[in-house]
Amino acid sequence: MSAVRHASQSGKKPNRMTFSKSKRLVSNRQFKAILDHRRRVSDSLLVLYLAPNACGHPRLGVSVGRACGDAVTRNRLKRLLREAFRLSQDRIPATCDYVLMISGPLTRKLREPEKRRHVLAALTCQDVQRSFLALVETASRHDGTGSEG
Numbered sequence: 001m002s003a004v005r006h007a008s009q010s011g012k013k014p015n016r017m018t019f020s021k022s023k024r025l026v027s028n029r030q031f032k033a034i035l036d037h038r039r040r041v042s043d044s045l046l047v048l049y050l051a052p053n054a055c056g057h058p059r060l061g062v063s064v065g066r067a068c069g070d071a072v073t074r075n076r077l078k079r080l081l082r083e084a085f086r087l088s089q090d091r092i093p094a095t096c097d098y099v100l101m102i103s104g105p106l107t108r109k110l111r112e113p114e115k116r117r118h119v120l121a122a123l124t125c126q127d128v129q130r131s132f133l134a135l136v137e138t139a140s141r142h143d144g145t146g147s148e149g
Contacts (some may be wrong), residue, residue, distance in 0.1 A: 065107070
């Protein structure tokens, strides 16, 4: 019997990782509060800002600037960032809010139209998820008094 069928027969819902509205940061005030906290880590793909929250679950805000390309490119990047967060929720601290941005080195590659297509084709959700989890791990090892990356 499949796990889904078994879970539904026992009355329990399967543990699905969703990205509901309660897990999103949407207002400028929410973004500003996290950025003002000044806890930042980065690598060649992403920049991660984080701040503690009291809501009992992690929340995500995504910011992809116009320098990354046209609307199609920016929307694809945002989908990758949101999916990496959705798949990683069970492996990150639930007491933090996160803002994810595209790093400077990746933005520079995306600015060049002849490189953009190849970079986007090579960038997978697994790459983004691996980068996100590594940044969360790095941030959790530091006390947050300075910026890393």
